[in-house]
Amino acid sequence: MRKDLKKYEIFGLILLLTVLSIPSVAFANSAQPPSIIVLVSNPPKDLEIHLDRDGQIIEGKKTEKMLESSFSFYSYHFKKNETYQFCVIAEGEKIFIPIDTPLTGYNNLYTLDLKKNTVTQGRAPYKNALFIALRVLLTLLIEGLIFYAFGFRKKESWMIFFLLNLITQGALNIWLNSMFPTNGYIIFALVIGEFFVFLAELIGFTALVREQKRLKTAAYVIFANLVSLVLGGYLITLLPL
Numbered sequence: 001m002r003k004d005l006k007k008y009e010i011f012g013l014i015l016l017l018t019v020l021s022i023p024s025v026a027f028a029n030s031a032q033p034p035s036i037i038v039l040v041s042n043p044p045k046d047l048e049i050h051l052d053r054d055g056q057i058i059e060g061k062k063t064e065k066m067l068e069s070s071f072s073f074y075s076y077h078f079k080k081n082e083t084y085q086f087c088v089i090a091e092g093e094k095i096f097i098p099i100d101t102p103l104t105g106y107n108n109l110y111t112l113d114l115k116k117n118t119v120t121q122g123r124a125p126y127k128n129a130l131f132i133a134l135r136v137l138l139t140l141l142i143e144g145l146i147f148y149a150f151g152f153r154k155k156e157s158w159m160i161f162f163l164l165n166l167i168t169q170g171a172l173n174i175w176l177n178s179m180f181p182t183n184g185y186i187i188f189a190l191v192i193g194e195f196f197v198f199l200a201e202l203i204g205f206t207a208l209v210r211e212q213k214r215l216k217t218a219a220y221v222i223f224a225n226l227v228s229l230v231l232g233g234y235l236i237t238l239l240p241l
Contacts, residue, residue, distance in 0.1 A: 033074045033075060033076045034074070034075065034076065034078045034106050034107070034108075035072055035073060035074050035078075035106075035107050035108065036051060036072075036073040036078065036084070036103070036108045036110065037070055037071070037072050037073075037107070037108065037109050037110065038060070038070065038071045038073075038086060038110045038111070038112050038119070039068055039069075039070050039109070039110070039111045039112065039123055039240070040068065040069050040070070040071070040111075040112045040114065041067065041068050041111075041127075042067065042068075043069045043090075043114065044090050044091060044114075046089075046090060046091065047069070047088070047089070047090045047114075048060075048088075048089040048090070049062075049071040049086055049087065049088055049089075049112070050086070050087040050089075051073040051084060051085075051086060051087070052084065052085045052086070052087050052096065053075070053077075053078075053082060053083075053084055054082055054083060057087070058073045058074075058075060059073075060072060060073050061073075061074075065237075065238060065239060065240050066238055066239055066240075067131075067239070067240065068127075068240040070240070078103055078108075079103070080102045080103045080104075081102070083098070083099075084098070084099045084103075085097060085098040085099060086099070086112065086119060088112070088114075088117075090114070095117060097112070097117055097118065097119050098119075099119055100119070101121045104121070108121075109121070109122055109123060110122070111123055111124065127240075128177055131177065131239055131240050132170070132173045132174060132177050134239055135169075135173050135232075135235050135239060136166070136169045136170055136173055138231070138235065139165070139169050139228055139231060139232070139235075140162070140165055140166075140169065142227060142228070142231055143161075143165060143224045143227070143228060144161070146220065146223060146224045146227060147161050147220060147224070150212070150216065150217075150219070150220040151211075151212060151216075152209070152211055152212065152220075153211070154211045156211075157209050157211045160204070160205070160208045160209050161205075161209075164200075164201055164204045164205065164208075165201075168197045168200055168201055169197070169228075171197075172193045172194070172197050172232075175189075175193060176189060176190065176193065176236075186236060187233060187236065190229070190232050190233060190236065191229065194225060194228060194229045194232065197225065197228075198221065198222075198225040201221050201224075201225065202218060202221045202222075205217050205218075205220070205221050206218055206221070
């Protein structure tokens with residue numbers, strides 16, 4: 001019996017990790033032109049950012065989320081050897097901050113520090129970890145309430161719950177976080193990722209959790225993952241990727 005359980009567990013985890021490790025090439029071919037995205041933590045309400053491209057001003061599209069806002073700039077004429085600077089307007093002041101690092105490719109991500117008036121390439125790793133952790137913890141909270149409502153009380157059941165969900169939701173959110181923040185296919189990616197999370201959890205929970213009948217355990221997995229899909233879509237609009 002133990003050998004059979006191990007086979008189910010290993011199969012489910014390999015299936016999940018294999019699929020979630022596939023590069024998101026299918027989502028990279030967006031219809032949007034090349035872009036420059038600048039991220040700002042806790043910006044003032046009146047913040048405006050424009051991009052100065054050799055004297056040509058490009059208006060930024062602002063997207064506000066909890067803890068962080070972004071300004072997106074699109075143009076088919078971005079080039080690596082051109083000079084770019086951000087025109088930052090806030091609280092009645094206007095400053096110009098040059099982009100010291102060259103553009104790296106089709107999509108370019110920068111972080112603006114309003115206190116130091118500097119621009120750095122990419123996003124700080126600790127912020128990526130923070131946003132992943134927030135999404136995973138919120139998902140665990142909701143799915144944990146559902147798990148409890150379905151009558152699971154034993155310590156062993158809860159240990160399996162946390163182990164499986166940390167693996168599946170952690171892998172899913174790390175995969176989503178690897179995509180560009182404004183990727184237009186992110187919801188599509190979420191649906192695909194959640195499908196394989198569902199398969200892995202269905203195998204894992206029904207094979208390892210013995211507190212309830214398998215049919216009831218499977219019903220929990222189906223319901224919890226439907227709620228998780230809706231919650232994940234909402235969190236994408238609420239929290240930064």
